[in-house]
Amino acid sequence: MNSFTEENYIKAIYKLIESEGDTISTNAIAEKMNTKAASVTDMLKKLFAKKLINYQKYQGVTLTAKGEKVALNIIRKHRLWEMFLVEKLDFKWDEVHDVAEQLEHINSDKLIEQIDKFLNFPKVDPHGDPIPDAKGKLNIPKSQLLSKFNKSDVCIMTGVVDHSAAFLQYLDKSGIALGNEIKIKDVVVFDRSLQITINKRNTLFISNDVAKNILVILKPQP
Amino acid sequence: MNSFTEENYIKAIYKLIESEGDTISTNAIAEKMNTKAASVTDMLKKLFAKKLINYQKYQGVTLTAKGEKVALNIIRKHRLWEMFLVEKLDFKWDEVHDVAEQLEHINSDKLIEQIDKFLNFPKVDPHGDPIPDAKGKLNIPKSQLLSKFNKSDVCIMTGVVDHSAAFLQYLDKSGIALGNEIKIKDVVVFDRSLQITINKRNTLFISNDVAKNILVILKPQP
């Protein structure tokens, strides 16, 4: 169907649209794919010919409905495999991404449906990212950045922005994990660093840089 | 390390040596890989340069120790994945091969060691084929063809020669499965077809062609 490489381009375009908005430049894709603009242009022609993207010379790129469906299917596989690795094979959340990058290209509908079932149809992956369903429907959760909240707000951690191993390991070491209650004890006005209490137990300081990479929802009042 | 394609050539050469013996011809590889002799020659030069095969023009091919190690690692992954699919994801034994052909190329030592552990270190795959250990050591079981046995011998089924979905489905339909006791009730002299009894229950006829594709050991006397 689509080659390994085509799939990676489609996924990169999807992710760029998700974070940067509407139309995506050749250079942005080149940077994300660690390749050169000339290579991207070649691939854009091919993806356009396959009706996976909307593309006109010099005008940037969007995904067609068909392209978006392909992207969501790859993301579905990626996130289900990450969940499988963490839940069943004792991988840590900072170890799964590179293996999932390979596994997401395995082509077998039965395999991915059985993995989904085996995991009991999870809604989010180990980083709190939502898993598209088999039809490509994605439930976007309405989390916000922890850095947006104020003194004495109480939140529940739902996800991360930065997925790097370094950041995830920092959270582990600090005892900050998905589902934890995060209470803001204090906000330093100067640099917007935070003093927070995790699960009413340990209190620590985190920088604004860190707070901008933690996704939370306000704790629902019982 | 080695490309997807190189891995498939190495595996094909290993399998040919296993079944045909010592040195393998260019044409034999071409047939197994569904490609042309000219393409094989090109690849042989590359594998030789990587010291994975012993090769001299017109003289046929064998694997080096290094090449054999690579082959056994791919086979280990293939068979562990097949076991995983059958044991954990409810695949049938005739459905696993094509997916395992893809999964065998996933590159992650931790992944395959965890799968092995998750399956509780199986010794054989769903077709009774032995699984090489992490060091590439393979326990070759001393099974024989059911067609070699005689009237009133009692055997235990340990494997199959033909791995095709058609043959495996035929065995399912006939109620013949790994581990079953097969007693030879009668041998037709004319065509060496057999009347057999499975697990002391149902009796049926199988052709010599079928018997030549079923691996067994003599039932150990208690």
Next chain:
DNA sequence: AATATTTTTTAGATTAGTCTAAAATATTAT
């Protein structure tokens, strides 16, 4: 509005893997 800078595309090569057709070598038959 004209010029400078940045972005994007084209042109032309390169590498991995494949193919067909032709040449070289090995094997088999006479």
Next chain:
DNA sequence: ATAATATTTTAGACTAATCTAAAAAATATT
């Protein structure tokens, strides 16, 4: 031992994906 046949290798070409360098187009600056 020669000739016929089969096998294997080489030569040259193709596709997918990549690259560098140059040209074209768009954008920003004066």
